Amino acid sequence: MHLAETILAAAAAITGAAATYQKMDGFGFSLAFQRANLITNMSDKTKQRELLDLLFNRTTGAGFSILRNGIGSSPNSNSDFMNTIAPNNPGGPAATPQYQWDGKDSGQLWVSQQAVSLYGVKTIYANAWSAPGYMKTNNRDTNGGSLCGVPGASCASGDWRQAYANYLVAYINLYAAAGVPISHVGFLNEPDYSASYASMQANGQQAADFIKILHAALEAANLTSSLGIACCDSMGWGNQANMVNAIRSANAEPFLKAVTSHTYTGGPSGAMNTRVPVWLSEQCDLNGGWTTGWYANGGAGEGLTWANNIYTAVVNNNVSGYLYWEGVQWPNPNTNEKLIRVDNQTNTYEVSRRLWAFANWSRYVRPGAVRVGVSGGGNGLRTAAFRNEDGTIAVVAISASGSAANVNVKISGGEGAAAVQAFVSDGTRSCAATDATLGQDGIISGSVAARSITTFFILPAGGKQGR
Numbered sequence: 001m002h003l004a005e006t007i008l009a010a011a012a013a014i015t016g017a018a019a020t021y022q023k024m025d026g027f028g029f030s031l032a033f034q035r036a037n038l039i040t041n042m043s044d045k046t047k048q049r050e051l052l053d054l055l056f057n058r059t060t061g062a063g064f065s066i067l068r069n070g071i072g073s074s075p076n077s078n079s080d081f082m083n084t085i086a087p088n089n090p091g092g093p094a095a096t097p098q099y100q101w102d103g104k105d106s107g108q109l110w111v112s113q114q115a116v117s118l119y120g121v122k123t124i125y126a127n128a129w130s131a132p133g134y135m136k137t138n139n140r141d142t143n144g145g146s147l148c149g150v151p152g153a154s155c156a157s158g159d160w161r162q163a164y165a166n167y168l169v170a171y172i173n174l175y176a177a178a179g180v181p182i183s184h185v186g187f188l189n190e191p192d193y194s195a196s197y198a199s200m201q202a203n204g205q206q207a208a209d210f211i212k213i214l215h216a217a218l219e220a221a222n223l224t225s226s227l228g229i230a231c232c233d234s235m236g237w238g239n240q241a242n243m244v245n246a247i248r249s250a251n252a253e254p255f256l257k258a259v260t261s262h263t264y265t266g267g268p269s270g271a272m273n274t275r276v277p278v279w280l281s282e283q284c285d286l287n288g289g290w291t292t293g294w295y296a297n298g299g300a301g302e303g304l305t306w307a308n309n310i311y312t313a314v315v316n317n318n319v320s321g322y323l324y325w326e327g328v329q330w331p332n333p334n335t336n337e338k339l340i341r342v343d344n345q346t347n348t349y350e351v352s353r354r355l356w357a358f359a360n361w362s363r364y365v366r367p368g369a370v371r372v373g374v375s376g377g378g379n380g381l382r383t384a385a386f387r388n389e390d391g392t393i394a395v396v397a398i399s400a401s402g403s404a405a406n407v408n409v410k411i412s413g414g415e416g417a418a419a420v421q422a423f424v425s426d427g428t429r430s431c432a433a434t435d436a437t438l439g440q441d442g443i444i445s446g447s448v449a450a451r452s453i454t455t456f457f458i459l460p461a462g463g464k465q466g467r
């Protein structure tokens with residue numbers, strides 16, 4: 001028998017009385033480096049739709065709300081390369097560019113179209129790993145190098161900054177014409193790492209210099225009302241914090257819509273020094289063998305670990321957007337880089353419980369939700385609460401304990417609860433409905449299963465009840 005824990009979720013966005021924190025942009029993943037083709041090329045159309053539903057459906061899948069696409073820089077599609085829309089040097093930065101649009105974009109355009117038109121996804125992050133090679137100091141899109149023209153990077157071929165900005169605008173316009181409005185554009189990926197694949201280096205001063213040019217180009221193209229710049233997808237939090245400080249010093253911070261960082265050389269370590277929403281824009285387990293498990297020993301690929309990773313980023317580090325690395329990938333390499341393993345030889349797939357850990361957040365904590373204060377939660381419970389734009393409230397509880405805990409959830413400061421639904425993910429359940437009851441006194445009684453993530457989704461009294 002357990003004493004009931006009381007979780008008090010302050011509906012502060014209603015009353016303004018209690019603490020409110022960051023506004024959420026959502027949860028997502030990438031299909032860069034031709035992973036999108038595993039869905040787009042899937043010949044079994046039933047399975048193709050199942051994969052889309054697993055990723056984007058808010059009733060049967062994770063309900064992801066952010067898609068991060070790679071803007072190709074490679075001259076061809078060899079290996080898993082993403083081909084660019086401008087493979088040929090037109091003869092200098094001032095020459096008329098020769099865009100070659102294949103209408104596929106490494107399979108990403110089709111998935112983006114489905115995300116937008118079927119599932120209402122509004123946050124499409126288009127992110128270039130590099131400029132085309134001829135715009136760079138090393139004359140290739142791989143192996144680092146810098147954009148010609150940024151401070152400290154001069155090239156015999158000239159200053160390619162404006163041409164690179166125009167190129168990104170051209171890509172954005174191609175997507176818009178195909179029915180996919182891009183919301184965020186990034187021009188760097190891991191600028192502190194020189195990779196054998198597409199990569200381009202930059203420090204904060206160089207990034208700030210290009211941010212100003214790109215912003216002016218977006219403004220000239222009348223794109224800034226619906227789209228903004230994301231930067232810089234550093235390898236880890238430390239380098240990103242340094243880049244943000246340099247961008248602030250150069251007065252380029254107002255031109256950013258998101259500050260983005262990966263975690264490979266260091267995860268979130270406190271709120272970033274910026275007023276711009278911060279996204280943990282890429283994380284995964286690169287080391288462990290493929291696992292679909294929920295909990296065995298707290299391993300890096302397990303579902304419960306990811307429920308907690310998201311908690312740490314969102315609750316302790318002011319993160320507004322949280323993206324896994326790849327949504328789908330081939331069986332090889334046999335790692336946890338992906339949420340779903342798709343074998344395109346046999347047309348079969350396998351879903352990891354990491355996806356269901358995301359689902360308990362992503363389905364109920366929607367874009368525009370404000371994180372609100374929450375108190376209570378002993379017995380090894382980690383709790384967080386959010387008020388969605390439509391007035392619904394999501395209370396997320398993660399149990400580290402080996403036994404179940406009864407909980408009471410009480411909403412303070414708002415119009416009270418009209419109804420509640422509860423969902424649980426653990427070793428056997430994938431966002432399954434679980435019992436929760438709303439008492440006459442407005443207190444919701446429910447239970448958080450051992451080592452689970454349980455979400456209480458609360459419809460407010462009198463408020464709109466849509467999802």
Ligand SMILES: *[C@@H]1O[C@H](CO)[C@@H](O)[C@H](O)[C@H]1NC(C)=O
Nearest residue numbers: 034037038041077104107344
């Ligand atoms: C998808 O089809 C394209 C041709 O449109 C091909 O180049 C690519 O290798 C295919 N990829 C997969 C994963 O099937």
Ligand SMILES: *[C@@H]1O[C@H](CO)[C@@H](O)[C@H](O)[C@H]1NC(C)=O
Nearest residue numbers: 053057058059060061118119
């Ligand atoms: C999501 O799944 C539900 C349940 O299967 C289905 O009714 C709905 O059509 C799906 N949504 C979309 C956009 O496909």
Ligand SMILES: *[C@@H]1O[C@H](CO)[C@@H](O)[C@H](O)[C@H]1NC(C)=O
Nearest residue numbers: 220221222223224225226227
């Ligand atoms: C600029 O974009 C806005 C919003 O998308 C649109 O309403 C307006 O007509 C556009 N202006 C021009 C000059 O194209």
Ligand SMILES: *[C@@H]1O[C@H](CO)[C@@H](O)[C@H](O)[C@H]1NC(C)=O
Nearest residue numbers: 022271275276277278318320
């Ligand atoms: C948290 O992020 C928001 C932007 O999403 C920002 O306005 C706020 O200042 C940040 N809070 C802290 C404590 O840094």
Ligand SMILES: *[C@@H]1O[C@H](CO)[C@@H](O)[C@H](O)[C@H]1NC(C)=O
Nearest residue numbers: 034037041079080330344345
């Ligand atoms: C599977 O994907 C690989 C890598 O993109 C591709 O080379 C191959 O042709 C695909 N196989 C099938 C049967 O689609």
Ligand SMILES: *[C@@H]1O[C@H](CO)[C@@H](O)[C@H](O)[C@H]1NC(C)=O
Nearest residue numbers: 359424425426429430431432
């Ligand atoms: C939430 O997590 C529980 C396991 O703790 C799982 O059973 C449930 O299916 C998950 N809910 C969603 C929506 O994925």
